[in-house]
Amino acid sequence: MKHQPLLEKVAIITGSSRGIGRSIALLLASQGAKVVINYSADQEAADKVVQEIESEGGTAIVIRADISKVADIEQLFNQTIATYGKIDILVNNAGVMATKPIDQVTEEDFDRQFAINVKGTYFAIQQAVKHMGVDGRIINFSTSVVGYMFPTYSVYAGTKGAVEQFTRQLAKELGPRGITINTVAPGPVNTELFTTGKSEALINQLASTNSFNRLGEPEDISSVVAFLASNDSRWISGQTIRINGGSV
Numbered sequence: 001m002k003h004q005p006l007l008e009k010v011a012i013i014t015g016s017s018r019g020i021g022r023s024i025a026l027l028l029a030s031q032g033a034k035v036v037i038n039y040s041a042d043q044e045a046a047d048k049v050v051q052e053i054e055s056e057g058g059t060a061i062v063i064r065a066d067i068s069k070v071a072d073i074e075q076l077f078n079q080t081i082a083t084y085g086k087i088d089i090l091v092n093n094a095g096v097m098a099t100k101p102i103d104q105v106t107e108e109d110f111d112r113q114f115a116i117n118v119k120g121t122y123f124a125i126q127q128a129v130k131h132m133g134v135d136g137r138i139i140n141f142s143t144s145v146v147g148y149m150f151p152t153y154s155v156y157a158g159t160k161g162a163v164e165q166f167t168r169q170l171a172k173e174l175g176p177r178g179i180t181i182n183t184v185a186p187g188p189v190n191t192e193l194f195t196t197g198k199s200e201a202l203i204n205q206l207a208s209t210n211s212f213n214r215l216g217e218p219e220d221i222s223s224v225v226a227f228l229a230s231n232d233s234r235w236i237s238g239q240t241i242r243i244n245g246g247s248v
Contacts, residue, residue, distance in 0.1 A: 004032030005230045010084045012036040012076065014067050014124060015094030017046040019191035023218035024091055025049055027226050029058035033089065036080050040066045040094075067094045067120030068112070077127040089229045090128040092121045092140045092163075097193070099152040110155050117159035122166060125181070134178030137229045140167055144185040144244040145209050160185070164240050171238025180237040182228050187244030190215040211246030220245075 006028055016025040017039040026049070029035045035053060037060055039046040046062045053060040061083055065076035080087055096116045098109055121140055128138060142160040143153075167183040174181055188194060188206040194215075195203060207215050224243050227233055 004030075005232070006089070006226075007032030009033045009088040009229070010036070010080065010086050011089035011091065011229065012038065012080055012087060012124075012128075013091040013093055014038045014065075014076075014120070015040075016091075017042050017049060019193050020186070020189060020218045020221050021091075021093040022049050023222040024093060024225050025060065026052060027219075027222045028089070028091075028229060029053040029060055030056060031226060031230075033229075034084055035060040036076070036084075037062045038065055038067075038076060038094065040064065067124065068115035070119075070123045073120065073123050073127055076124075077131065081131060086133075087128055087131040088133075088135070089137045090124060090132075090139070091225060091229070092124055092138070094120060095141060095159075097153075097156045099156070101152055102154055105155055113155050113159050114162075117156070118162045121163055125166070125170065129174060129177070129179060132177075132179055135231065135234070136174075136177070136179035137233070138170075138174075138179065138181040139225050139228050140181070140183040142183045142185040142240055144242040145187045145206075145247045150206075167240065168238050175237060180228075180233065182233075182236060182238070183240040184221065184224055184228070185240050185242045185244070186216055186221050187242075187247050188215050189221060190217055209247045210244055214245070216243065216245060 011028050011033040013025045015021045016037045025035050037046045037049050050060045063079050065072040140163050142164050170181050
């Protein structure tokens with residue numbers, strides 16, 4: 001019999017129409033979770049993820065929501081409750097990364113990254129804890145290596161620093177309710193979002209920062225997220241787990 005540690009759990013994965021989010025959605029669904037695929041622009045890609053899940057006997061729905069808007073976040077959670085009746089797992093995967101030298105960063109650049117990466121994460125957590133009971137799981141995303149070792153990532157790194165601080169502080173607040181909250185911090189991962197616009201030389205340089213001399217794959221990240229979503233992680237909270245292949 002197939003092992004399904006997340007059987008009957010309900011999971012929202014923001015930004016899950018592609019890349020790491022898609023990989024997480026497929027894995028959680030394979031472990032028995034009822035999954036909400038969230039997207040902001042590409043409905044066709046989101047629908048394909050649902051089709052993949054359903055073809056394997058899993059359960060999933062698509063909900064469009066712009067995570068930078070609190071009203072959309074509220075709608076995402078309200079629709080999930082209307083469909084599944086509860087929420088057990090939130091994965092705050094949605095994010096944006098723009099790289100510019102500081103003298104080229106505009107107010108719009110700054111506000112967009114903080115609106116999605118910070119405000120979106122925070123208010124999604126706020127909605128989640130309204131509905132979660134004991135054994136709720138919240139998994140946020142930060143960055144490892146890229147945000148701190150290379151230039152032009154200052155705003156992006158700042159957003160992820162904020163997320164790590166949320167995680168540490170909220171662990172104290174949510175622990176008495178039986179909810180864990182953690183952050184995963186991947187190194188460079190082989191996704192379209194990450195590799196687009198980068199030269200082969202830069203990609204090879206990024207790959208060389210870890211012990212295995214390769215980019216991570218989405219599955220390297222999703223397996224850790226699935227562990228944090230399970231009961232096996234019940235004594236882990238307030239942590240930032242760096243998934244970077246041994247990068248310094």
